[in-house]
Amino acid sequence: MNIVTLLKHVYDENQLKIEPSKGDVDFAGVPGKISTFDRNAIEAALRLKQQHGGLVTALTIGSEESIKSIREGLAMGVDKAILIKINSHLQFDALALGNIIAKALEKIQAWDLLLCAEGSTDTYTSLLPGILASKLKLPLITYARSLKIDGKYLTGDRSLERKAVTVQVELPAIVSVVSEINEPRIPTLLQILAASKKEVLVYTLEDLGLSQLEQKYKTIQLSGKGKERKKIVLEGSLHDSVARLVDALVKEGLV
Amino acid sequence: MVFPFKSVLDYEIKFKPEHEMFRNFVKEFMEREVAPKVSYIEEHNEIPKEVLDKVAQQGFQGISVPQQYGGQGGDQMSLAIFSEETAKICPALVTIIGANGLFIVPLLLYGTEEQKIRYVTPVAKGEKRSAHATSEAVAGSDVAGIQTKAEKIDGEWHISGRKAFISGGDIADYFVVLARTSPVQNKRERWKGLTMFIVERNTKGFTIGRHMEKMGLKGSHIVELQFDDVVVPDENRVGPEGEGFKVAMETYDHGRIGVAAQALGIAQAAFEKSLNYSLQRTTFERPIIQHQMIDAYLADMLMKLASARHLVYWAAYLADLGRQEYMLAASLAKAYATEAAEWLAEKTISIFGGAGVIVETQVERFLRDVEITKIYEGANEIQRLVIIRQLLKQTLGVDIS
Known part of the structure; x- marks a missing residue:
């Protein structure tokens, strides 16, 4: 069972600064980090590896900076990593990224399962799994909250808004997972230190035969959106306050 | 010469990317596994066994123990990072882990191979406590x-x-x-x-x-x-x-940086809590951070915090380089960081006012927790003796002990 996980190095959303009047997002000096839910995809891959053996490879498109996040994946237990070096992933749309990844997957000799997160914590388009499935003509399970492999079949519970659906596909397949699927492991110092010795293969777009990439859409502006809180404070006896709290919640359409 | 060191390069501190990654993961571990239990721990004077077991399984009892004895193969810098990040959430846990270090270090320094295999390995692996x-x-x-x-x-x-x-x-x-x-x-x-x-x-x-x-x-x-x-x-x-x-003294030389880092973690937590509160709390119709006296407290807190941090990691870095001067640096760091942390803890209560002495606010705890750091692993009065003795030894070759 050889598994590929997609790993993205993103801006740490907790450290983004937003200019209050215009809403401009200031990316300068904001450190990068692994896209939060990618750790769930890695954890899912590692658990499947524990049961079925094989290798887990992380695939990343990004700048040299991405090595930082790749090392986190390697510390968790990913066996090796592939970095496709570009200047900034923000300049590519999901379709363009899909093209690169599809090409890169051809470079990986044999794989049975591609695992990724439901979305990345920067652009959060959630488009990539679908694009890849259509390009590679492979079955797709999105929003999986549990996975089970039985021979050449993969069964997954999909976590949808109002219901859960269980589906079965034949491997090789593509799966996106939700964060409820697991709690990502925290590597030990020993694993962190060992990660620096693991292999990271670096490719350029030229190596993949992709010198020109057609952009289908362009990001014109990125801006932050503020939200005013209502800051309602209920005073008085507990009994009355609870009743008024319920009334207020009903009025707001929240319950 | 930058007395009492040979050159300004002697004040250098270098971190590796692994240190930052370890810091983030220790922080995540403590926030996930320990932070939700802090109120329980305070109230019952007990860290739940499952928490201690998870801490042991994570390898935290053997951070700076060589891999061949079941440890994580980390350096003093990693140990200081662990102490600081853990103390931000639960300083008691640093002491519990530290007790194991005080068992392990003398065995690593002076123990026989059989002693290391029989006693250090299970403790470093988290199977036994010491x-x-x-x-x-x-x-x-x-x-x-x-x-x-x-x-x-x-x-x-x-x-x-x-x-x-x-x-x-x-x-x-x-x-x-x-x-x-x-x-x-x-x-x-x-x-x-x-x-x-x-x-x-x-x-x-x-x-x-x-x-x-x-x-x-x-x-x-x-x-x-x-x-x-x-x-x-x-x-x-x-x-x-x-x-x-001699065995005991050399053991304490090593433990000193851990205690300094423990105090640093308490100081960091106190500062973050003070800053947050100062931005939110309003008196005289403005956030208290707009009162100059509060700003003076906060600025002084940050000065002491930054100074303490540099001393702690400088001492750890010198220790990792195997330089004898680390003993002087470790004593400076231990005495300074623990006293700075006490000062920050006390000023945090001042900033919180009456709320600061209420147990539920979890502010008075900083002061209660920090006091022992001034005493154990060599009381700060002893550190001052070490500082001058080491200084004379290092610069003049004179031993007055």
Whole structure:
């Protein structure tokens, strides 16, 4: 069972600064980090590896900076990593990224399962799994909250808004997972230190035969959106306050 | 020369990317596994066993232990990072882990290969727990003044006496115990004639005595130990006979940075809490951060915090380089960081006002937790002696000890 996980190095959303009047997002000096839910995809891959053996490879498109996040994946237990070096992933749309990844997957000799997160914590388009499935003509399970492999079949519970659906596909397949699927492991110092010795293969777009990439859409502006809180404070006896709290919640359409 | 060092390069501190990654993961672990239990720990004076087990499984008992003895193969920098990040959430946990370090270090420095395999490995792996027993009711800083005795009869050691203030003694499986093995010959050489031994918990005649209630570090316990003719084989001797004082002192040199980092973590938590509160709390119709007196407190807090951080990691870096000057740096860091942390803890209460002394606010805890850091692992008064002695030794080659 050889598994590929997609790993993205993103801006740490907790450290983004937003200019209050215009809403401009200031990316300068904001450190990068692994896209939060990618750790769930890695954890899912590692658990499947524990049961079925094989290798887990992380695939990343990004700048040299991405090595930082790749090392986190390697510390968790990913066996090796592939970095496709570009200047900034923000300049590519999901379709363009899909093209690169599809090409890169051809470079990986044999794989049975591609695992990724439901979305990345920067652009959060959630488009990539679908694009890849259509390009590679492979079955797709999105929003999986549990996975089970039985021979050449993969069964997954999909976590949808109002219901859960269980589906079965034949491997090789593509799966996106939700964060409820697991709690990502925290590597030990020993694993962190060992990660620096693991292999990271670096490719350029030229190596993949992709010198020109057609952009289908362009990001014109990125801006932050503020939200005013209502800051309602209920005073008085507990009994009355609870009743008024319920009334207020009903009025707001929240319950 | 940048007195008392040779050049400004001696003040350099270098971190590796692995250090930052380890810091983030320790932080995540503590926020996930320990933070939700802090109120329980404070109220019940007990860290739940499942938390201690998870901490042990994560390898935290063996951070700076070589891999061949079941450890994580980390450096002093990693140990300092662990102490700081853990102390931000639960300083008591640092003490519990630190107790294991005080057992492991003398064995790594002076133990036989058999001792390392038999005792260090299970502790570093988190399968067993351990503690260090030097202090007595009559002797803390005055290590040479201990009254516990050991006598060699037919090749075996018979230990008798009492120990006090032993951190982690309630849960430890293994102990290192310092005892006097030959009487004081002359006053100038009272440090001679002490020897260190390994004692296992279930040894006949060895009893764990009463818990001693203390003001802070709830969840970490100190106990008395009683030795009534406890017999251990000569294989349990750590280091040469009569050299136990040296073994103990070298152990404390190592532990000092950990305590300094523990205080740093408390100081960092106090500062973050103070800053947050100052932005939110309104008096006289404005956030209190707009009051100059509060700003002065906050600015001074940050000055002390930044200074403490540089001293702590500088000492750790020098230790990792194997430079003898780390002893001077470690004493500077220990005395400064613990006193800075006390100052920050006290000013945090001032910023919180009345709310600061309410237990629920979890602010008065900083002050209760920080006090012992000024005392254990070499009281700050002793650190000051070490500072001047090391300074003279390092710069003039003069030994006044």
